[in-house]
Amino acid sequence: AQSVTQLDSQVPVFEEAPVELRCNYSSSVSVYLFWYVQYPNQGLQLLLKYLSGSTLVKGINGFEAEFNKSQTSFHLRKPSVHISDTAEYFCAVSANQAGTALIFGKGTTLSVSS
Amino acid sequence: NAGVTQTPKFQVLKTGQSMTLQCAQDMNHEYMSWYRQDPGMGLRLIHYSVGAGITDQGEVPNGYNVSRSTTEDFPLRLLSAAPSQTSVYFCASSYKGGNTIYFGEGSWLTVV
Secondary structure (H helix, E strand, O other): OOEEEEOOOEEEEEOOOOEEEOEEEEOOOOOEEEEEEEOOOOOEEEEEEEOOOOOEEEOHHHOEEEEEOOOOEEEEEEOOOOHHHOEEEEEEEEOOOOOOOOEEOOOEEEEEEO | OOOEEEEOOEEEEOOOOOEEEEEEEOOOOOEEEEEEEEOOOEEEEEEEEEEOOEEEEOOOOOOEEEOOOOOOEOOEEEOOOOHHHOEEEEEEEEOOOOOOEEEOOOEEEEEO
16 A cells, blocks of 8 residues: 655745755555645646656756655755745655556645745 | 546535536546545545546545446546535546646535
């Protein structure tokens, strides 16, 4: 069975500060990892995904994440956030690259203030 | 190319009523899934399908039925709606050999 734990339910940060949203996973099989963002009253948008290869994954909007197999983590980072990054962020794991049957974390609300 | 289409977008039901949330994709994707999103709970997998005629349960299948008679459609049925099923429902599809998941825009369901 697979599971995902997002370690922070809320992360408040000031504009232009760096941010890290933490995600740990557990799985007995190979994992494929995803980060999604959801803006208020909107659907899900893919930020980035780890399928294989380099453990540092770059995504849209200046976000990046690092896959750490030994620590079973996939933390999301951005060096300088903007007000427009305020949203809810979801980490997810799948047993296949096609993303069938995603298991999501409970989400982290990122609040960026000026 | 419409992608993943969910209907209806909004629905209010009375307790005990039945309804079907429709999900259709025009990309010939083998894989389709249904999720529900509740505050503080993230998205939870209800049912999924890896091809026509094949379905399986996810994390929270109770109270929901699915079938996959065609590749294009994956309807989610609530046979007797309960207030606990008030949620936002998302359908997703993907290609078996690919690595991109397509989500619908969501269906907001309220059970009173």
